[in-house]
Amino acid sequence: MASDSIVIVGGGHAAAALCASLVDAGQGHRVELVCAEDVLPYQRPPLSKAFLKEAAEPLQLHKDGSWFAAQGITVHQGDRVVEIKRDSKEVMLSSGRRVGYGHLVLATGTRARQHPELSVALDNVFKLRNAADAQLLRHHLHTAAERELVVMGGGFIGLEVAATARQLNWSVHVLESASRLLARALSPELSEFILQHHNAMGTVVDLGVSIGGFNVQGRTLTDIQVAGAPRKTSSLLLSIGAIPEVELAAQAGLQIDNGVYVDRQMRTSDQDILAIGDCTSFDYRGARIRLESVQNANDQAKVAAATLIGSATDYQPTPWFWSEQGGLRLQMVGLWRPGLAVVPRAGTTPASFSLFHYAGDELLAVESANAPVDHMWARKLIEAGRSPSFDLVADRDIPLKSLL
Structure with a gap:
C-alpha cells in the first residue's frame, strides 16, 4: 500500500525533535508518531533530579496534545511497534493496527541494562530509564521507612540519583567496579573531583569492588555480596549502563553495529528507513560511535528532517553533554x-x-x-x-x- 507518511517509532527526545523539525518544514501532516509509552514525549534529564526530588513535580512534555493535533500529527500512544514489514512498507503495532509508511524513522532509544542475577522484578530494586521507572523510584524515595540506598554503578544516572537521594536525606552507598567514576567518559582529573564532591555530600563510594551475588526473600532483595562479604540492602538502584534498542531493526534485517548503523544523512542500510538518537551508531572522526545525549538527539533529528524533505546534509557533530549532581x-x-x-x-x-x-x-x-x-x-x-x-x-x- 503506497503511502507518503513519515512514521516515527519512539517517544523520546529525538522523536520529539524530529516532529518539531518536520513541522517547521511544513510536513507535520505527513507524520505518524508511535509511542510505546502511554504518554506524550517528555524531557528525560529531569527524571534523575527535580522529578525525583519533588513529590508533585510533573513530567515536562516537549509539546502537549493540542500541539500535535494542530500540526496534523497522528499520535499512537501506548502502542508498541512489534514488526517492520519492509516489503510492504508497513509497521505492525501491538494493538493489531497496520501503519503504512513512505519513510520510517527509528528513534527507539535505549533500555536499562539488567543484571543477569536480578532478572525477576523485586519490590526494592529499581532502574531509571523512563517515566514509569521514575515514578516508582520517586514514590519509594518519599515513602520508604528505611532510607538507605545502594547504587550499583558510578555512571551519570547513578551519580545524579545518588546526589538527589542525599538531598532527600537518604544515606547513599555507590558501588563501582571500575577503578574510578565515569572512567569511560571523563578524564581521571575530573573523576577525582567528582568523587570528592560526592564524598563531601556524605555519599560513600567504593571503587574497584566485585559484586558476587544477591540474596532474595520473596520479592525483596535482602543483601548483596560485596568483595565476598554480605551487605544488607534495603533499596538498590541498578545503574549499570544502557543497551540500544535495536531488536526491531535487527529483526527487519537492518545493519547493526553497537546500535542501528546509519550514514551521515541518518539513513540505515534500507534507504527508506532512517534512525536517530541514542539507538544509532555513526561515524565520528573516523570511528563508529554511539552517543546518549540531548545534543545528539536534537542534531540528528535536524539532519533526518533534511533528508526526509529532500535537502540531505551530512551530520558533522560537535558532541556536548552535561550532568547535574547536587x-x-x-x-x-x-x-x-x-x-x-x-x-x-x-x-x-x-x-x-x-x-x-x-x-x-x-x-x-x-x-x-x-x-x-x-x-x-x-x-x-x-x-x-x-x-x-x-x-x-x-x-x-x-x-x-x-x-x-
Missing part, C-alpha cells in the same frame, strides 16, 4: 580519550575550573565544572576548529572569547 554542574564538549594532554584553567571559585584536552596541538575536548561561561566559549572554539596554545587557555585573565 550542586555540581558538569559540562563537556568533544570526546575525551586516554592519552590526551590536559591543560587546567582555573574558574571563578575553587570549585570552578575547566580541563582542556589536546592531541598534540589540536584541541579535542574540554571538561568544565561549575564553569558555564567557559563551557560556552569552549564549544565555540571546538566548533570553529580553533586550538589555542596551552599557555593561552591556562591563563584565567585571557577571555576565551578573545581566542576565537
Whole structure:
C-alpha cells in the first residue's frame, strides 16, 4: 500500500525533535508518531533530579496534545511497534493496527541494562530509564521507612540519583567496579573531583569492588555480596549502563553495529528507513560511535528532517553533554580519550575550573565544572576548529572569547 507518511517509532527526545523539525518544514501532516509509552514525549534529564526530588513535580512534555493535533500529527500512544514489514512498507503495532509508511524513522532509544542475577522484578530494586521507572523510584524515595540506598554503578544516572537521594536525606552507598567514576567518559582529573564532591555530600563510594551475588526473600532483595562479604540492602538502584534498542531493526534485517548503523544523512542500510538518537551508531572522526545525549538527539533529528524533505546534509557533530549532581554542574564538549594532554584553567571559585584536552596541538575536548561561561566559549572554539596554545587557555585573565 503506497503511502507518503513519515512514521516515527519512539517517544523520546529525538522523536520529539524530529516532529518539531518536520513541522517547521511544513510536513507535520505527513507524520505518524508511535509511542510505546502511554504518554506524550517528555524531557528525560529531569527524571534523575527535580522529578525525583519533588513529590508533585510533573513530567515536562516537549509539546502537549493540542500541539500535535494542530500540526496534523497522528499520535499512537501506548502502542508498541512489534514488526517492520519492509516489503510492504508497513509497521505492525501491538494493538493489531497496520501503519503504512513512505519513510520510517527509528528513534527507539535505549533500555536499562539488567543484571543477569536480578532478572525477576523485586519490590526494592529499581532502574531509571523512563517515566514509569521514575515514578516508582520517586514514590519509594518519599515513602520508604528505611532510607538507605545502594547504587550499583558510578555512571551519570547513578551519580545524579545518588546526589538527589542525599538531598532527600537518604544515606547513599555507590558501588563501582571500575577503578574510578565515569572512567569511560571523563578524564581521571575530573573523576577525582567528582568523587570528592560526592564524598563531601556524605555519599560513600567504593571503587574497584566485585559484586558476587544477591540474596532474595520473596520479592525483596535482602543483601548483596560485596568483595565476598554480605551487605544488607534495603533499596538498590541498578545503574549499570544502557543497551540500544535495536531488536526491531535487527529483526527487519537492518545493519547493526553497537546500535542501528546509519550514514551521515541518518539513513540505515534500507534507504527508506532512517534512525536517530541514542539507538544509532555513526561515524565520528573516523570511528563508529554511539552517543546518549540531548545534543545528539536534537542534531540528528535536524539532519533526518533534511533528508526526509529532500535537502540531505551530512551530520558533522560537535558532541556536548552535561550532568547535574547536587550542586555540581558538569559540562563537556568533544570526546575525551586516554592519552590526551590536559591543560587546567582555573574558574571563578575553587570549585570552578575547566580541563582542556589536546592531541598534540589540536584541541579535542574540554571538561568544565561549575564553569558555564567557559563551557560556552569552549564549544565555540571546538566548533570553529580553533586550538589555542596551552599557555593561552591556562591563563584565567585571557577571555576565551578573545581566542576565537
